Amino acid sequence: MHKIWLIIKREFRTRVRKKSFLILTLLIPVFFAGVIIIPILIAVKGEENKRIAVIDESGLFTGKLPDAKGLYFKPLVAVKIDTFKQKYQEYGYSGVLYIPDIDINRPSGIAYYSKGRASIGLESNLNREINDVIEKKRMELAGIDRRQLEDVKSNVKIDFRSGDEETKGSSAVAYGVGYASGFIIYIILMVFGMSVMRGVMEEKVSRIAEVMVSSVKPFQLMMGKIIGIAGVGLLQFLIWGVLLVGIQMLLPLFLPADAIHSINQGGVMAQNANNAAMADAVEKMQFIAGSINWGLLISCFIFYFLGGYLFYSALFAAVGSLVNEDPNDIQGLTFPITLPIIIGIMVMVSAVQNPNSTLAVWGSIIPFTSPMVMMARLPYGVPGTVAYWELGLSILLLVAGFLLTTWLAGKIYRTGILMYGKKITLKEAAKWVVRKG
Amino acid sequence: MNLLEVQHLKKYYATHKAVDDISFVIPQGSIFGLLGPNGAGKTTLLRMITGIFFPDEGNILFKGRPFNAPEDIHAIGYMPEEKGLYKKMKVGEQALYLAQLKGLSEKEALEKVKYWFNKFEMNSWWNKKVEELSKGMQQKVQFICTIVHNPALLILDEPFSGLDPLNANLIKQEIFDLSKAGTTVIFSTHRMEQVEEICDRIILVNKGHKLLDGAVREIKQTFKQHLFRIGVGALPNFAQMATHHFTIIQQHDHAYTVKLNEDSSTNDILRHFIQHDIPVTHFEEILPTLNEIFITQVQKTEAYA
Numbered sequence: 041m042h043k044i045w046l047i048i049k050r051e052f053r054t055r056v057r058k059k060s061f062l063i064l065t066l067l068i069p070v071f072f073a074g075v076i077i078i079p080i081l082i083a084v085k086g087e088e089n090k091r092i093a094v095i096d097e098s099g100l101f102t103g104k105l106p107d108a109k110g111l112y113f114k115p116l117v118a119v120k121i122d123t124f125k126q127k128y129q130e131y132g133y134s135g136v137l138y139i140p141d142i143d144i145n146r147p148s149g150i151a152y153y154s155k156g157r158a159s160i161g162l163e164s165n166l167n168r169e170i171n172d173v174i175e176k177k178r179m180e181l182a183g184i185d186r187r188q189l190e191d192v193k194s195n196v197k198i199d200f201r202s203g204d205e206e207t208k209g210s211s212a213v214a215y216g217v218g219y220a221s222g223f224i225i226y227i228i229l230m231v232f233g234m235s236v237m238r239g240v241m242e243e244k245v246s247r248i249a250e251v252m253v254s255s256v257k258p259f260q261l262m263m264g265k266i267i268g269i270a271g272v273g274l275l276q277f278l279i280w281g282v283l284l285v286g287i288q289m290l291l292p293l294f295l296p297a298d299a300i301h302s303i304n305q306g307g308v309m310a311q312n313a314n315n316a317a318m319a320d321a322v323e324k325m326q327f328i329a330g331s332i333n334w335g336l337l338i339s340c341f342i343f344y345f346l347g348g349y350l351f352y353s354a355l356f357a358a359v360g361s362l363v364n365e366d367p368n369d370i371q372g373l374t375f376p377i378t379l380p381i382i383i384g385i386m387v388m389v390s391a392v393q394n395p396n397s398t399l400a401v402w403g404s405i406i407p408f409t410s411p412m413v414m415m416a417r418l419p420y421g422v423p424g425t426v427a428y429w430e431l432g433l434s435i436l437l438l439v440a441g442f443l444l445t446t447w448l449a450g451k452i453y454r455t456g457i458l459m460y461g462k463k464i465t466l467k468e469a470a471k472w473v474v475r476k477g
Numbered sequence: 478m479n480l481l482e483v484q485h486l487k488k489y490y491a492t493h494k495a496v497d498d499i500s501f502v503i504p505q506g507s508i509f510g511l512l513g514p515n516g517a518g519k520t521t522l523l524r525m526i527t528g529i530f531f532p533d534e535g536n537i538l539f540k541g542r543p544f545n546a547p548e549d550i551h552a553i554g555y556m557p558e559e560k561g562l563y564k565k566m567k568v569g570e571q572a573l574y575l576a577q578l579k580g581l582s583e584k585e586a587l588e589k590v591k592y593w594f595n596k597f598e599m600n601s602w603w604n605k606k607v608e609e610l611s612k613g614m615q616q617k618v619q620f621i622c623t624i625v626h627n628p629a630l631l632i633l634d635e636p637f638s639g640l641d642p643l644n645a646n647l648i649k650q651e652i653f654d655l656s657k658a659g660t661t662v663i664f665s666t667h668r669m670e671q672v673e674e675i676c677d678r679i680i681l682v683n684k685g686h687k688l689l690d691g692a693v694r695e696i697k698q699t700f701k702q703h704l705f706r707i708g709v710g711a712l713p714n715f716a717q718m719a720t721h722h723f724t725i726i727q728q729h730d731h732a733y734t735v736k737l738n739e740d741s742s743t744n745d746i747l748r749h750f751i752q753h754d755i756p757v758t759h760f761e762e763i764l765p766t767l768n769e770i771f772i773t774q775v776q777k778t779e780a781y782a
Contacts, residue, residue, distance in 0.1 A: 247561025254555040255578040
């Protein structure tokens, strides 16, 4: 046991000390944070101050377009659009909103001219404001009282409850969480599996393997590597967890105060059009947090990460031991292992949409695909969508599965790692498994 | 005492018999040469002795007891023919790591590694990565990693390949010193002149079989052709050289190579020269080199195959 610990330590240390580990560990959350935060920042901050010239030939909009944050409307009279649209920039406008003399019932021909393409935010803001004014005008004409209309409007949210325990939850949330966790497991299996394979290849090609196996059992060498790399993965998750908490705490520094305020108000302050999306997102986040059993999900994630990793990395190690100097061998030898992983991700995509289909249920039980598919189904609820027996059987089979693959891989690895120069086929490797001794 | 006894060892692969009933003993403190052409089964034999492979049949006795791999491998240092180290790892760290895998504690390992690095004047390499070293330097590191845990049995497979004469001598001297201090050495090579220089005993294997084994001196005696070289001060005439005791094989300048005939003794040759008053400058027996023995023995088995 002492030796396997030494090997684990070495595998762990050499990887963690590499610059690429630090860079990757820090860059990945920065990347994800960027994907999440940047759209929010854009939504909140909107455009820098924009002055928009309004040429209103219909007269319907006079004084009806309120200046919003960063958006200023300047009505111009006695200006011809044909000439002005050539030179609005000289007057310091970002663009020209042109409203022809429209029929209130069939408005058309409203146009916005600007140098570059208008941003999504500006487009939706302008659309909303124009439609608002037209709606108000139409209501006036139809004799509808605006206050009455507001009162009649309904904004009920249905509670979606599932299973015997009537767990609250939305399919959309489960979909998102399920998809994300299934996909992360897929990435882990591929990235860490390949890392194990490259490590084994390095030992074989550099010929250190023979020195090593004169000191330790090949199985110890293989398991030490697999566990060491698993440790690297867990450390990475830990760092990301800490970063995630840290980023949440630092969030106020990046977002303007009023955005935070509206977040805290949970959407009550949502009159401001810019903050509506933000408030909505916050509401959804609170909903997500409440509707999923995070304790179970996180424990299952760690189990399926480790189980799936152990299941596949042993096979990757076996393949690594078969490869010689020729890198072309890798492709053909890894294919039988990457294929079930790829099938797994395909079943996962289907399972996340349809978590109770036969394909999804069996995909989440069979160990080849269960780490990915089960993670996709779990957010839909246990025992609502995933029955206890399904989860139990899946866990049991995965444990049995990785015991079997490590035993199998150990046999191949032991022989393969000392075979130099010769190209080894999978058929030969299969013979080593059944051979005695 | 025999440090290692190998009894009827067999290891069969699917297509061939790598080791087929080989037995030999290695006395403690001796330097033992394991010889044989490529593919003779040497590596398989060594891998069984180092506990990497299990024999299909037969026994290995280590220090008089049945070989128990998990424990006894701590008393073995093995430098395989295909030498290798972790390329990206620092030299010092690597030596410490390998030493600890041989059962040394962290403290002992540091102590021993430092001792050898000092002795071989390699202290400045400590923080270098292996890939930054030349091939010869790497081999020195590998040698230290093999002997750092002070093994009772040292197994060296082609230890001098790729070394310059200076470094080869350094390691050769170290092998002699270790042997004097009681370490038993198994030395596997194709270079027969090195075997003659270094080994006390040898075993010659081919195609999984043992062809011969024993002390180098004895083997040479066994295969000697009864050839002698005799140097003369003045060339004798033809009649003076006629005798039933020996046959002249070759004459070169003032020296003859002669083959002793049956029923004659060495002194009969000398007596003949003295009786004819031919001045003898030198006289020696020509023993076969291991190289010659190797080639004839291996060719003999090849012919049977």
